[in-house]
Every structure is written in C-alpha cells, then in structure tokens.
Amino acid sequence: MSTEAVLDTPATGEAPPIPVRAAELEDPILEARSLVKRYGDIEAVAGLDLSIQPGEVYCLLGPNGAGKTTTIHLFLGFIEPDSGRVRVSGFDVAQNALDARRRLAYVPEQVMLYRNLSGLENLQYFAALGGRETLSSERLTEILVDVGLPLPAVGRRVAEYSKGMRQKVGIAIAVAKDAEALLLDEPTSGLDPKASREFSELIETLRGRGVAVLMATHDLFRAKESGTRIGIMRHGRLVTELSTGEIGHADLERIYLDHMQE
Amino acid sequence: MMLRTVLRNEWRLLRADRALALVLGVFALLFAYALSNGLAWVDFQEETLAAAREGNAERVGNLEAELQRIADGGQPSSPFRDPRSPSVLGGAPGAQTAVLDPGPLTALAVGQSDLLPYYYDVSIRTNESTFLQNGEIENPLNLLVGRFDLAFVVVYLLPLLILALSFNVLSGEREQGTLALTLAQPVSARGVVGAKLAFRAILVMGLALGVSLLGVLFSGGFGSPGRVALWCATVAAYALFWFTLAAWVNGLGRSSAWNATVLVGAWLLLVVVLPAGVNITAGLLHPLPSRVEMITAQREASNEAVNQRSELLARYLEDHPELAGGVAADEANRAALAWAATDAVNRRLEEVTSVHDERLGAQRTLVRRYRFLSPALLTQEALLDAAGTGDARFARFQSQVREFSERWQTFFVPAILTGELMSVDVLPTLPSFRFVDEQVQEVRARAVIPLAALGGLLVLVGAGAVVRLRRVTGP
Numbered sequence: 001m002s003t004e005a006v007l008d009t010p011a012t013g014e015a016p017p018i019p020v021r022a023a024e025l026e027d028p029i030l031e032a033r034s035l036v037k038r039y040g041d042i043e044a045v046a047g048l049d050l051s052i053q054p055g056e057v058y059c060l061l062g063p064n065g066a067g068k069t070t071t072i073h074l075f076l077g078f079i080e081p082d083s084g085r086v087r088v089s090g091f092d093v094a095q096n097a098l099d100a101r102r103r104l105a106y107v108p109e110q111v112m113l114y115r116n117l118s119g120l121e122n123l124q125y126f127a128a129l130g131g132r133e134t135l136s137s138e139r140l141t142e143i144l145v146d147v148g149l150p151l152p153a154v155g156r157r158v159a160e161y162s163k164g165m166r167q168k169v170g171i172a173i174a175v176a177k178d179a180e181a182l183l184l185d186e187p188t189s190g191l192d193p194k195a196s197r198e199f200s201e202l203i204e205t206l207r208g209r210g211v212a213v214l215m216a217t218h219d220l221f222r223a224k225e226s227g228t229r230i231g232i233m234r235h236g237r238l239v240t241e242l243s244t245g246e247i248g249h250a251d252l253e254r255i256y257l258d259h260m261q262e
Numbered sequence: 263m264m265l266r267t268v269l270r271n272e273w274r275l276l277r278a279d280r281a282l283a284l285v286l287g288v289f290a291l292l293f294a295y296a297l298s299n300g301l302a303w304v305d306f307q308e309e310t311l312a313a314a315r316e317g318n319a320e321r322v323g324n325l326e327a328e329l330q331r332i333a334d335g336g337q338p339s340s341p342f343r344d345p346r347s348p349s350v351l352g353g354a355p356g357a358q359t360a361v362l363d364p365g366p367l368t369a370l371a372v373g374q375s376d377l378l379p380y381y382y383d384v385s386i387r388t389n390e391s392t393f394l395q396n397g398e399i400e401n402p403l404n405l406l407v408g409r410f411d412l413a414f415v416v417v418y419l420l421p422l423l424i425l426a427l428s429f430n431v432l433s434g435e436r437e438q439g440t441l442a443l444t445l446a447q448p449v450s451a452r453g454v455v456g457a458k459l460a461f462r463a464i465l466v467m468g469l470a471l472g473v474s475l476l477g478v479l480f481s482g483g484f485g486s487p488g489r490v491a492l493w494c495a496t497v498a499a500y501a502l503f504w505f506t507l508a509a510w511v512n513g514l515g516r517s518s519a520w521n522a523t524v525l526v527g528a529w530l531l532l533v534v535v536l537p538a539g540v541n542i543t544a545g546l547l548h549p550l551p552s553r554v555e556m557i558t559a560q561r562e563a564s565n566e567a568v569n570q571r572s573e574l575l576a577r578y579l580e581d582h583p584e585l586a587g588g589v590a591a592d593e594a595n596r597a598a599l600a601w602a603a604t605d606a607v608n609r610r611l612e613e614v615t616s617v618h619d620e621r622l623g624a625q626r627t628l629v630r631r632y633r634f635l636s637p638a639l640l641t642q643e644a645l646l647d648a649a650g651t652g653d654a655r656f657a658r659f660q661s662q663v664r665e666f667s668e669r670w671q672t673f674f675v676p677a678i679l680t681g682e683l684m685s686v687d688v689l690p691t692l693p694s695f696r697f698v699d700e701q702v703q704e705v706r707a708r709a710v711i712p713l714a715a716l717g718g719l720l721v722l723v724g725a726g727a728v729v730r731l732r733r734v735t736g737p
Contacts, residue, residue, distance in 0.1 A: 076446055078736025098448040106446035112439020114271075116278035121271075128267040129447035145525065157278075173443065183446075 014221075027090055028053050029103075029212035030075060031182045035084035037070050037236075044070040045085070046236035055182070057203060057213040059223035059244075060089075061256055062233035068216035069109075069216035071233075072183045075214065076106060089180050102131060109186035111170030115159040117168045119144055122158060128174040135176060147172045148198050150222065163190035175206075182206060184215040188222055200226045224252050232259050264449050267715070268457035269464075276465075282427070286465065289423045291549055293473040298367040300411040305537075307364050307380065314381045318359035322689070325356055329686035336411065345677055346683040349386065349597040352674030357385035360658040360666055360695040365491050365650020368475055369481035370474055371413035372477055373651025377512040386601070386674050388667040390615040391560055412474060417638050418495055419531055420470060421504045425525045427462045428508035430518035432453055432734065437518060441737040451734035455512060461504050470497050471512070488702030492648040492709050500641040506724040513730025529713045536636040540629055548624040556614050563610035567603035578602045598679045626653070639717055640712040644683045649710055650699075654708060669693040 004231060030052040037045040045067045052058045060068045073079050074086050077097035086093040088100035113122040123140050127133070144154050149168045158166065167190050174182055188196045203226045217223050223230050223243055230252065232240040239259050242252070276282050325345045328338065338344040345351055362380040382392060432455050435441040444454055471494055478490055481629075507528060511521050578601075633639040646652035670693050677684060 073736060076736070078442075078445065080474065080735070098450065102448040104446065106443070108439075108442050110439060112442070114275060114440060115438070117271075117274055121274055124449065125271040125274075126443055127263065128270075129444065129449055133263060133267060170443070177447075207722060239627060 001215065009099060019174070023139045028087075029089050030058075030214055031085075031087045032071070032074070032185045033085045033087075035074060035086060036073070037067075037074060037079065037083045038082050043236045045074065048236070048238055050238065052181070052214055054210040054212050055196055055207050056229060057207050057215065057227045059227035059230045060214065060216045060233055061185040061218070061220065061223055061230055062216075063260060066069070066233040067236040068233055069185055070236075072106070072185050072216055073183075075100075075183055076104065077101065092124055103180040104172035105177040106132070106183045107167075107170045107174050107180070107185065107187045109189050110163075111166045113158045113161075113169055116157060119149060119161065119165070120154045120170075122169055123172050123176060130173070130177040130179075132176055132178065140172075140176060143172045143176050144169065147175060147197050147202065164192060164195055167191055168195065177204070179211070181212045181214070182214065184213065184218055185216065185219075186219075188217070188219060196222065218257060220252050221249065224249050232256060233260060264453055265457045265460065268454060269461050272458055280374065284536050285423065285426055286469070286478050289419070290469060290473075290725065292411065292419060293469060296410055296415045296476045297369065297473055299409060300372055300477060301480055302370050303376065303409060304364050304369045305376065307368070311363065311381060311553060313445060314359050314361065314383075316334075318383075321355065321357070325351065326686060326689055329681065329684075329689070333686050344683075346685065347597065347681065348644035348674045348684055351684055352386040352670060352678070353387050354383070354387060356385040358666075358670065358692070358695055359678040360384050360663045360697070362697055364654070366486035367478060367481070367649035367657060369477045370411065370493065371645050371651050372409040372411045373413065373646040373649060374653070374656065375651045378656045382663050384667050384670055386671050386678070387604065387673065388670070389604075390611045391556070393615075393664075394434045400681055410478070412477060413649065416470060416500065416645065417642050420466070420497075420652040421529050421533060423639075424462070424466055424501060424504040425508060425522075425529060427466065428459060428505060429511070429522045431458045431462075431520050431524050432731075433506060433516065433518040436737055439737075445736055447687050450607050450732075451730040452728065453511055455731055458547035459509055463501065463505055467498055467501055470501065486650075486702060488706060489648045489650065492713075493645060495643040496641055496648060496709075496713060496716070499713060499720060500637060503637050503716065503720045503723060506720060506727050507621050510723055510730055513727055513734060515730075515734065528555070533638040535659035537639050537642075538640065540632045540635065543632075543644060544625040544628045547628065548621040550621050550625075551618050553615065556611075557616045560607065560611055561605045561609035561698070564603070572605075578605055601678045602622060605657075622623060634715050637716055640719075644712040644716070650705075654705075655700060659697060662697060663695070666693065666695045 022108075028051040030050065033049050033051040034045065035045050035048040035050075044065075046109075048067070048071060050058070051069070052198070060071065061069050071077070074081055075088060075093065077086075077093045082095060086100075086191060089103045091099040091103070093100045113119075114125070117125070120137065120140060123144060124137070126134055126142060139155050141151070145151055147168045149165060149172070153161065153165060158169070167187070172188065174184075188199055191199060200222065202215070207213065207228070213226075215223070215226065224247075227244045230242045230244055231238045240255065242255065244252075247255075276286075328345050332338060332346060338346070343350055343355060345355070350356065358535065364375065364380075368375055379393075382388065413462075430437070431449065432441070435444060436583075437517065441451075445451060455680075474493060478484055508521075508525060511528075512525050514521075628641070633643060643652065647654060673693050676682075683706045
C-alpha cells in the first residue's frame with residue numbers, strides 16, 4: 001500500500017468559481033470539485049474531488065450504491081449536482097452540457113439499442129448524433145468488427161443480439177465518436193473473457209491516443225489490468241486512491257475488502 | 263444536421279416496425295374512404311340540382327308554350343291553371359328554383375349541406391315554413407351522425423393517429439433504454455423530441471394535406487386558392503396542437519402507459535365531451551320550439567284566414583293603401599282573397615318562426631362563445647367555413663332567397679289584387695335568382711378568430727412542452 005492516499009474530501013461546501021473554459025492545456029480532461037449529489041436524505045456523492053488527465057485510465061471501485069454511476073451521470077450532465085462543479089475539457093457541464101458531451105463518449109452498463117435496426121444502423125445513428133456523420137458504412141463496419149462483433153452480425157437486427165454483442169456495439173459507438181474522454185459504467189458486464197481481454201486492449205489503445213478514461217467497475221482484475229489509477233468509493237466518498245503500477249492483484253483485493261468492512 | 267440524422271433513423275424505424283406501418287395504412291384507407299364519400303355527396307348534390315334546374319326549365323317552358331298558344335287564340339288547358347293568372351304564374355306552376363351550388367370544397371367537408379336545403383322553389387306561396395323544411399329525404403341516422411368526410415376524419419380521428427404515433431416519443435426511448443446513449447451525445451431531449459415529432463408531422467400532415475389536395479383536384483376546387491390555403495392552415499394548426507400536446511405530456515417524464523391514458527383522456531375531453539357539453543347546454547338554455555307547435559300554428563292561422571278572407575283582404579289593403587286602387591274586395595276576386603289569407607298565415611308564421619330564429623341565434627351565440635374551450639370546435643368551424651358548407655354560406659343563401667321571394671311577391675301581388683291577366687311578354691321580365699357567393703376575404707376575416715384561437719392554444723401548449731422538455735437532461 002505504498003501509494004495509497006486517503007483523500008481529504010469535504011462532504012459539503014461551496015466550490016470555488018471555475019471559468020467556463022480553462023486556459024491551460026495541461027488541464028485535466030475530467031474534473032470534479034467538491035461534488036455533492038443527494039437523493040432525499042441520502043448523499044449519493046458526498047464531496048467528490050477527482051481529476052483525470054489525458055491518457056489516464058481511472059477506475060472507480062466500490063459496492064453497489066457507492067456513487068459510481070451517479071458520478072458518471074454527473075459528468076454526462078444527466079443529473080445536476082446539489083453543489084460542486086464538474087468540468088469536461090474545461091467546459092462546465094452545468095453551463096455547457098452539449099459542449100461537454102461533444103467531448104465525451106459513454107458506455108452504460110446495459111447497452112440498449114433500437115431492436116428493429118441492425119448493429120450498423122444503430123452505430124450510424126449514434127455516431128451521427130455524436131457529430132461523426134461523415135464516417136462511411138465501411139469504416140463503421142470496420143469499427144464494429146474491431147471491437148469484436150462478428151461480421152455476419154453487423155447487418156442483423158439487434159433483437160437477435162446477445163447482451164455481449166450489444167455491449168460491443170456500445171463500445172463501437174464510443175470508439176467511433178473519437179472523444180477526448182470515455183465514461184464506462186461496468187463496460188465488461190456481459191462480455192466473455194476473450195471479449196473482456198480485447199476490451200482491455202482497446203482501452204490501452206485509447207489511452208495511448210491520450211483519451212482520459214473513467215471506468216466504474218466491480219471487476220478488480222480488469223481495474224488492475226486496464227487502470228492507471230484506482231479510486232475506491234464508499235457512501236459517495238472517495239476513500240482511497242491507488243496507483244496500479246505499484247500494487248499487485250492481491251494487494252488491491254485486500255485493500256478493497258478492508259475498506260468494505262470498515 | 264441532428265434533424266436529418268433523427269429523420270433518417272425514424273424512417274428506418276418506421277420501415278422496420280410493421281405495427282406503425284399498419285396504423286398509417288389503416289388511416290390512409292380511412293382518409294381515402296372519407297374523400298370518396300365527400301366526392302360521392304358532391305356528385306349526388308350536383309345531380310339533384312341538375313334535376314331541379316331541369317324541372318324548373320320544363321315548368322317555365324310549358325307555361326311559355328301555353329301562354330303563346332293562348333296569345334295565338336287558344337284556350338287555357340284548365341280554367342284553374344290559367345297561366346295568365348298572376349297567382350298561377352307566380353304560384354307553384356311557375357315557381358322559380360333558387361339554387362345553392364356545392365361549396366368550392368364540399369367534397370372535403372359535407373358539413374350541414376346534407377341537412378340544410380340547397381335549393382328552394384320560390385313562389386308567392388313561399389313563407390317562413392319553406393325555410394324550415396328539407397325537400398330531400400335522407401336516412402335520419404346519416405343526418406344524426408353526419409357524413410364520414412375528410413373534415414370528420416381530421417377533427418375526430420387525426421388526433422388519434424397523432425397520439426398513436428407520438429404518445430411514447432420520449433417515454434419509449436427511456437423505457438427501451440436508448441435515451442441514455444442518445445442524451446450522451448451533444449443533443450438535447452427537446453431537440454430530439456422535436457425532430458422525432460417533425461418526422462411524424464411530415465407523415466401525418468403529408469397524408470392529411472395530400473388527400474385534401476387530391477380531393478380539391480378531383481372536385482375542381484383549385485379555383486378558390488384562398489379557401490384551399492385556409493383549409494390547409496387549419497389542418498396544420500390542429501395537427502400541430504396535438505403534436506405539441508404529446509410533446510408536453512412526454513416532457514412530464516411519466517411512463518408510456520400513463521402518457522397514453524392522459525392523451526386519450528385529453529382527446530375524449532376536447533373532441534367529444536366538451537363539444538357535446540356545449541351543444542347540450544345550448545339546447546337546454548335555449549330550447550327550440552317544437553315543429554309540431556309550428557305546424558299547428560300554421561294550420562290554425564290557415565283555417566282562421568280562410569274563414570275571414572274578406573276581412574283579411576280589407577285589412578291587407580288598409581296596410582297597403584298603394585295597392586287599393588281597382589281591387590274588388592268581394593268573392594268574385596278569389597285570387598285577391600286567397601292572397602290576403604296567405605299573407606295572414608305568413609304573418610302568423612313569422613311570429614312563431616321569429617321565436618325559433620331567436621333561440622337558434624342564442625344557441626349559436628353560446629356555442630360561439632364557448633368554442634374556445636375545444637380546439638375541435640374551432641377546427642370544425644374553420645374547416646366548414648373554408649369548404650363553404652358552414653352556417654355562414656347557408657345563411658347567406660337563405661337571406662338571398664328571402665330577398666328574392668319578396669321581389670317575386672312584389673312583382674305578382676299587385677296583379678293578383680287587381681285581377682290583371684299576364685301574357686307571354688311578361689316572362690323575360692320576371693325576377694330571377696342568382697346566388698352571389700361570398701368573397702374569400704369575408705371567409706378569411708371570419709376564419710381569423712378560430713385560427714388565432716387555435717394558434718393561441720398551440721403556443722400555450724408548445725410553451726408548456728418546451729419548459730417541461732428543457733428539464734429532461736438524462737434518461
């Protein structure tokens with residue numbers, strides 16, 4: 001636990017003002033400051049501070065209800081924080097949600113698509129909505145095949161797809177968008193080991209291109225393998241942050257379980 | 263760019279969804295059936311009017327031939343139907359048919375043209391009871407429910423098609439899970455819903471306006487472009503009202519089942535319950551006198567008049583001293599006595615029908631006042647007016663027929679009272695009837711109010727929809 005650092009995150013409080021667009025190039029792609037989100041009496045996110053640089057893969061670990069998905073939804077602007085700020089590539093999500101989303105790609109835990117359309121047609125639609133309407137069908141087919149969808153399935157109706165195949169289309173949508181940041185919510189859920197392995201390779205490629213990745217997952221193995229940093233969340237707080245290069249799988253599991261028992 | 267993307271995707275979804283294609287197909291058939299019904303009605307009306315005109319020409323032709331024969335030294339075929347007598351020439355044998363040709367867009371909206379008379383045989387016997395009778399016999403059930411025409415389909419069924427296509431435009435995306443991926447893109451829920459509804463609006467309005475224009479084409483109504491434009495604007499505004507209502511309900515963020523229930527409830531309230539409620543209220547507050555009462559009054563007046571013909575003639579001449587010179591108020595001038603009796607009956611009838619007209623006017627005023635409650639009432643009014651089958655055009659026709667009837671009586675009554683005989687030379691000088699149709703400017707001026715009210719409702723609901731949809735930021 002050489003690099004473990006327990007973060008001092010205030011539960012509440014006003015965030016300092018942030019300019020709409022940050023000036024410095026070295027600014028983080030994904031940034032949260034003093035982020036709070038409550039549902040009634042429950043604090044789903046309780047004063048989260050997070051900063052993810054280009055080429056960094058940040059894995060959020062934690063039990064169900066820890067606030068991982070809420071954090072991702074806050075970055076997407078799906079929900080408004082009660083206090084604090086969220087920025088994507090310098091754009092304040094609350095003020096410039098569309099500019100922020102233009103720079104984000106997202107793969108939900110359950111990728112749901114238009115069942116009556118083919119995987120390719122779904123990809124064409126979401127890629128075009130994401131601003132990549134000029135991508136040819138051939139290129140989109142390549143992307144689908146690259147993420148592991150069998151070529152014969154590309155033109156078949158999604159209603160005939162397995163969950164894993166839908167997940168691959170979701171990943172293809174994210175890849176096609178060529179975004180600066182990638183938000184992944186349990187992305188390997190439903191993928192077989194081979195596809196999960198391919199997914200890890202894909203993340204590595206994206207990381208190499210300078211994409212900032214925030215991945216919420218329960219999968220300690222995948223987090224250790226793909227992540228550059230790991231944050232463990234509990235009750236909406238980031239209780240521990242680790243650098244994956246300096247810990248082993250066993251350490252990670254032990255640290256994680258220790259925090260869950262507290 | 264986003265609009266084009268969503269439109270293309272919606273087209274794909276429509277092609278892939280057989281149920282939607284089926285719904286659209288069924289409605290296309292309903293539209294086609296409604297149009298064929300309207301065209302059939304116009305054919306029937308034109309045939310009826312042609313027969314009425316033919317009968318009129320034949321009647322006048324026979325009279326002319328007999329008058330000519332008498333002028334050449336012949337005798338009348340019957341002493342009781344001597345065409346030289348002004349009460350024969352101005353009465354039923356010489357009656358002139360006053361005709362209201364079908365409105366320019368009757369094929370689209372039959373309106374009350376199957377209920378209200380569109381031709382009258384005007385003679386010196388024409389009185390208020392003439393205007394309360396319909397010479398054509400029609401299936402009462404048809405009259406009760408109205409014709410299945412395009413206006414009916416637009417007012418009653420088009421909203422159902424719009425709601426069937428739009429009730430889950432956002433909730434469906436949420437329920438099938440695609441909203442998360444959609445809103446993760448740089449698009450707003452408002453923009454996506456707007457684009458999805460635009461696609462449906464193109465389909466629905468394309469269908470409604472396309473069939474309407476086909477109807478105009480088949481019935482030769484392009485001669486009235488102002489009316490066609492008014493029809494199209496009304497259909498578009500009414501359709502947009504239902505689309506924006508669907509958008510607003512979707513913006514509330516409830517389930518598709520909830521949306522469907524609320525929207526069908528709104529349809530029931532705005533299209534069925536409120537219009538029926540307004541009509542029932544009008545009938546209850548201002549009940550029309552019964553026809554039996556009117557017929558009884560007519561008979562009583564008629565009997566009384568026959569018994570007191572001499573007195574009535576004397577009274578009539580007192581009222582019209584300019585006609586008194588040369589009138590013999592005795593039994594020998596039967597025609598003069600008969601006219602005095604007719605006039606007395608007419609006056610009595612006017613008293614009774616004035617009550618009827620007054621209450622009918624009160625009913626219409628009430629309906630006009632409360633039509634703003636229902637976009638369906640506003641739309642129906644504007645559509646019938648555009649088609650030329652609304653109240654206004656019929657009222658104009660009746661008013662011109664009344665005026666013609668007065669001219670007809672003014673022409674013949676002095677001759678009846680003096681016992682003057684007429685010759686064939688009088689025929690070209692007889693009053694004639696030609697309906698002077700309303701100008702499109704008048705129609706437009708009337709349509710401004712319902713259209714503006716419809717536009718107001720549209721803006722109100724649209725603003726509600728925008729406010730609600732702006733709050734939708736996530737799945």
